[in-house]
Amino acid sequence: MSAAKKVLVYGGRGALGSACVSKFKELNWWVGSIDLNANDQADANIIVDKDAGWIDQETLILDQLQGLLNSNQLDAVICVAGGWAGGNAEKDLAKNCELMWKQSVWSSSISASIGSRFLKSGGLLTLTGADTALKGTPGMIGYGLAKAAVHQLTKSLAAPASGLPENSLVVSILPITLDTPMNRKWMPKADFSTWTPLDFIAETFAKWTDGDERPKNGSLVRLVTKDNKTALLADI
Amino acid sequence: MSAAKKVLVYGGRGALGSACVSKFKELNWWVGSIDLNANDQADANIIVDKDAGWIDQETLILDQLQGLLNSNQLDAVICVAGGWAGGNAEKDLAKNCELMWKQSVWSSSISASIGSRFLKSGGLLTLTGADTALKGTPGMIGYGLAKAAVHQLTKSLAAPASGLPENSLVVSILPITLDTPMNRKWMPKADFSTWTPLDFIAETFAKWTDGDERPKNGSLVRLVTKDNKTALLADI
Numbered sequence: 001m002s003a004a005k006k007v008l009v010y011g012g013r014g015a016l017g018s019a020c021v022s023k024f025k026e027l028n029w030w031v032g033s034i035d036l037n038a039n040d041q042a043d044a045n046i047i048v049d050k051d052a053g054w055i056d057q058e059t060l061i062l063d064q065l066q067g068l069l070n071s072n073q074l075d076a077v078i079c080v081a082g083g084w085a086g087g088n089a090e091k092d093l094a095k096n097c098e099l100m101w102k103q104s105v106w107s108s109s110i111s112a113s114i115g116s117r118f119l120k121s122g123g124l125l126t127l128t129g130a131d132t133a134l135k136g137t138p139g140m141i142g143y144g145l146a147k148a149a150v151h152q153l154t155k156s157l158a159a160p161a162s163g164l165p166e167n168s169l170v171v172s173i174l175p176i177t178l179d180t181p182m183n184r185k186w187m188p189k190a191d192f193s194t195w196t197p198l199d200f201i202a203e204t205f206a207k208w209t210d211g212d213e214r215p216k217n218g219s220l221v222r223l224v225t226k227d228n229k230t231a232l233l234a235d236i
Numbered sequence: 237m238s239a240a241k242k243v244l245v246y247g248g249r250g251a252l253g254s255a256c257v258s259k260f261k262e263l264n265w266w267v268g269s270i271d272l273n274a275n276d277q278a279d280a281n282i283i284v285d286k287d288a289g290w291i292d293q294e295t296l297i298l299d300q301l302q303g304l305l306n307s308n309q310l311d312a313v314i315c316v317a318g319g320w321a322g323g324n325a326e327k328d329l330a331k332n333c334e335l336m337w338k339q340s341v342w343s344s345s346i347s348a349s350i351g352s353r354f355l356k357s358g359g360l361l362t363l364t365g366a367d368t369a370l371k372g373t374p375g376m377i378g379y380g381l382a383k384a385a386v387h388q389l390t391k392s393l394a395a396p397a398s399g400l401p402e403n404s405l406v407v408s409i410l411p412i413t414l415d416t417p418m419n420r421k422w423m424p425k426a427d428f429s430t431w432t433p434l435d436f437i438a439e440t441f442a443k444w445t446d447g448d449e450r451p452k453n454g455s456l457v458r459l460v461t462k463d464n465k466t467a468l469l470a471d472i
Contacts, residue, residue, distance in 0.1 A: 053334075054330045054333070054334045055330045055331050055334060057330070058329070058330035088352075088397060088398050088399035089348040089349055089351065089352040089393060089398055089399030089400060090352045090353075090399035091399075093294070093345050093346075093348060093349045093352075094290045094291045094293070094294035094342070094345055094346065094349065095290075095291050097290070097341070097345050098289075098290045098291060101337065101341075105333070105337075105381070106330070109329050109330055109333050109377075109378075109381075110329075110330065112325040112329060112377070113325055113329045113330065115325065116324075116325040116326045116329075117326075133388060135391060135395075136388065136390075136391030136392040136393070136394060136395040136398075136454065137388075137391075137392050137395075138392045138393070138395035138396065138397050138398035138399075139397060141345075141348070141389065141392045141393070141398070142345075144388050144389075144392050145341070145345075145385040145386075145388050145389045145392070146385065147388075148384050148385055148387065148388030149381040149382065149384055149385040149388075150381075151384065152369060152372065152373075152380050152381050152383075152384030152385075153377065153380075153381045154372075155371060155372030155373075156372040156373050156374045156377045156380050156381070157325060157372075157374070157377070158372060159371075159372040159373075159374035160374060161324060161374050161375060162324050162325055162372075162374035162377070163324035163325030163326035163327075163374075164325060218372065
């Protein structure tokens with residue numbers, strides 16, 4: 001491996017993850033992807049065994065990463081894995097909660113484990129929360145509670161003795177609506193000028209990795225897009 | 237079943253759960269307990285299969301409860317199941333998170349499912365959060381994120397169209413330290429006058445079940461004990 005920046009994208013095959021992989025490759029960084037399927041643009045892929053439990057997934061990923069990185073360290077761990085499910089308490093609550101938990105919290109906690117072992121001093125760890133989960137989410141209970149757990153995890157990891165390396169930065173982005181192909185498909189009549197472009201987020205991650213315009217450690221950064229312009233509101 | 241109040245205690249064999257079962261039996265209420273082991277004071281017990289998954293536990297418990305209650309409804313569902321594990325991101329994070337998740341979030345979400353099906357109009361659902369999880373918890377990451385999920389679940393369930401019956405009340409208690417035999421064993425030199433007595437909490441639940449001194453729906457009620465007096469701070 002060269003002296004180029006080294007970044008890992010958890011969820012590197014999803015819409016936002018793919019945008020991040022593309023952006024980081026444009027910058028000539030070394031990019032690893034973790035997902036259920038490979039991202040061919042990435043320099044290395046770790047494929048998650050979706051039938052493995054939480055602990056086994058963590059072990060398998062850490063072991064593979066150890067082999068890949070050898071004694072190199074990462075400049076950033078970008079966790080953009082996730083998903084969405086609706087539903088209130090009346091039906092399939094455990095099922096919806098479990099799915100949301102696996103998609104958002106397993107990936108976030110494993111990213112934290114990765115950070116504690118492979119992130120360099122001063123490195124960046126980003127997680128993905130949700131603006132809506134700052135309040136109650138009665139129509140998407142499983143989604144809200146999983147995202148709230150990610151928010152609190154962000155605060156824990158930013159506090160002293162969390163196990164992350166010295167001077168590292170932990171931040172969660174809190175999207176409102178991302179401008180993804182799937183969202184355009186399902187909400188064709190929405191006002192896209194209020195949706196956050198994926199490229200903007202990838203650029204923001206690149207800046208933070210470079211040490212530029214970093215928010216305060218532990219910030220929950222709301223992404224508020226209006227007239228195609230996105231503001232980062234890190235006041236929480 | 238008589239016209240007596242009917243209350244279900246999730247975690248009815250634990251320290252706080254047992255105190256609740258005793259208190260409710262003193263009041264001559266019908267009391268059901270859900271736990272890994274039976275509480276002999278309870279009128280009925282549902283034994284959780286600890287090897288079953290989240291969805292299966294929910295199904296098994298709802299089915300058994302349907303049989304037990306016949307067409308009766310519950311006045312209150314009191315979820316006091318939980319546990320504690322320390323640990324930061326450096327070691328066993330997935331393991332600690334999984335244990336905390338199962339103990340606190342599975343029980344809370346299943347209590348919500350129970351509430352949506354068997355709670356009467358105007359009934360009470362209580363969950364158990366933690367004061368410490370209102371901030372980051374770097375030395376007990378799994379515990380903090382599970383409790384934060386419970387806090388957000390409380391807000392979701394209190395919002396319109398959550399699936400709970402009309403006029404029901406959802407509240408989480410946020411203990412600081414409970415005065416349990418185990419806590420006295422492990423912290424023998426602590427100042428017990430700042431620990432919250434279990435009996436006080438059981439009495440509070442009884443009052444709320446009776447419709448007395450109810451906090452606002454969705455409240456996170458901090459239990460702050462000083463000089464052996466406990467204040468309920470429901471300002472969150």
